[in-house]
Amino acid sequence: MLAVAILAENIKEALGKHMSSTTPSIESQSLNVDAAVRDRYSAAAEAAEAALCCPVDYDPQYLKMIPQEILERDYGCGDPSKWVKQGETVLDLGSGGGKICYIAAQIVGESGKVIGVDCNDTMLGLARQYQGEIAEKLGYENVDFRKGRIQDLKLNLDSLEEYLIENPTKTSSDWLQMQEHADHLRATQPLIKSDSVDVVVSNCVLNLVKDEDRKQLFSELHRVLKRGGRAVISDIVCDELVPEELRNDPHLWSGCISGAFLEESFLEAFAEAGFYGIEIVSRQEEAWATVEGIEFRSMTVQAFKGKDGPCLDRRQAVIYNGPWKSVTDDDGHKLVRGKRMAVCEKTFQIYSQAPYSDKITPVPPVNEVPLENAKPFDCHGVPIRSAKETKQGNGLLTMLPDGDCCGTDGCC
Secondary structure (H helix, E strand, O other): OHHHHHHHHHHHHHHHHHHOOOOOOHHHOOOOHHHHHHHHHHHHHHOOOOOOOOOOOOOHHHOOOOOHHHHHOOOOOOOHHHHOOOOOEEEEEOOOOOHHHHHHHHHHOOOOEEEEEEOOHHHHHHHHHOHHHHHHHHOOOOEEEEEOEOOEOOOOHHHHHHHHHHOOOOOHHHHHHHHHHHHHHHHHOOOOOOOOEEEEEEEOOHHHOOHHHHHHHHHHHHHHEEEEEEEEEEEEEEOOOOOHHHHOOHHHHHOOOOOOEEHHHHHHHHHHOOOEEEEEEEEOOOOOEEEOOEEEEEEEEEEEOOOOOOOEEOOEEEEEOOOOOEEEOOOOOEEEEOOEEEEOHHHHHHHOOOOOHHHEEEEOOOOOOOHHHOEEOOOOOOOEOOHHHHOOOOOOOOOOOOOOOOHHHOOO
16 A cells, blocks of 8 residues: 555656646657666666555565565566466566566576566666575576667677777767677677577566557567467556656656556557467456556466468367357457367467367367378368368268267266
């Protein structure tokens, strides 16, 4: 409740400044989002600020070995680490003081790996300060903190800084050479390699990225994941569009208010980047904050990578078990409850895994069609796969039961 009270006072203060007749109109000011976020989070790394994001209950067993200084200066709105699994390679976007990274390090174990990315020097310093101590407690070291911007996961800022120390930028020609070197680093020494991560997590950070960088942000998130990998992102969303005057307030933006995603737009951003199986796995019931009638709350979304590639027909089908009469996936495949729906090899494999597998009954053909013999499959429309087609090549057999079809349980 203390954090909510402090947040309310901060919002009132920001709105008061905006509405004051002696203060220049915020609409006439040019908001530097990067500077606003950098300055506030640098200060928050040195002294705890209760108003940044909303309180989260983490599994206490994972907090025991994390230093109090990190716990006090952690700012988030959810716990994406709940969806991390043993042995995985995890990337935490906007890792801050390292709390989620150090929780994930315990979950993935010695066989796993955790990478934290942040561009704030003060936060990185806090996170890196305790690496040795936590590794000693764990009995292994599996956490790596890297300096970079989450919307540009190819550029290693530590490597770029080494270049700048040796080659100070004093003229426009120097600046152009620096840009060329940055592109060279992206191509030859990417901060995060493509198709290298099992799960990307983030805790209340994406909303801090300015609007014009968000398409690249989701594209980068998709790029670094392995096929079949997933993103689990906790962030602040709003139920109505935030008006321009609030979006131009640096205090409200850095406080996870002004930059909040509209709920449906947050989900659409994953779809536009090429993800599938997008679902809300957690949504705060009561609003965390309300500003001018607009509700802001925490939401965690999970989305998967791997729907790209050709559609090939191997005579496979799936049955949607319900409970809805029909459903449509991200690629427009419509599944009608109880009917054998024809699908391509790629879709058949996707439906056989999370998040679909508990609602789908796969129907493979009796005789498998070799991949090299598979023909192109048209995924448009609502194709029904006949039972005869999945049994193709099996011949005309007659089989009668020689005992109780229900087995020894007597279920009939």
